[in-house]
Amino acid sequence: MIAHILTSKYLLGVPFYRLEQQLELQGASLDRGTMCRYAEDAGATLGAIVEAARKEAFETAFCLSMDATGVSIQPGPIRERKDKKPGPCRKGHFFVVLADKDHVFFDAARAFADGLIGDHDHVVLQVHHEVVVLRLGHGGFG
Known part of the structure; x- marks a missing residue:
């Protein structure tokens, strides 16, 4: 579900309010505030991974x-x-x-x-x- 939300938002450019409407039409209820928190948490997690890889590469290169x-x-x-x-x-x-x-x-x-x-x-x-x-x-x- 989170991968679908992030792909729709950042690859296809679908705003969260439209994703919220699409999910409701499919019988799922997920508000855009929750989607925004998912995106923020995923960004923080991926950012930490990139920073760790950067630090390791710059220290050992x-x-x-x-x-x-x-x-x-x-x-x-x-x-x-x-x-x-x-x-x-x-x-x-x-x-x-x-x-x-x-x-x-x-x-x-x-x-x-x-x-x-x-x-x-x-x-x-x-x-x-x-x-x-x-x-x-x-x-x-x-």
Whole structure:
């Protein structure tokens, strides 16, 4: 049931209120608040698994291969800003990290390589179509 709800919501884009209506037509009663809690719990569980895999990969990887892409980050909604005026976009980076061909991670940071690399001896970094191999000491990046 939970897999059906999550697949309908996130793969097919069916809102919870429509799922609630569909289930009632089929004779099942499940309110959208419960569906929302299921989605939140599944996200927290999967997030914990991904974080554990990321931690293990970053601690044991011999080599990290990373692609960094600069991105513009839009400011929040005007109604939530103190000055109520539009502001400029901030700069940030989107990273794809391959750890020893076993794990692929996606991450974002405001500053370049802000806490992403940790302690590694080798880092392969691709920036703007140029590949740089960094041989690091025990201090990590930076």
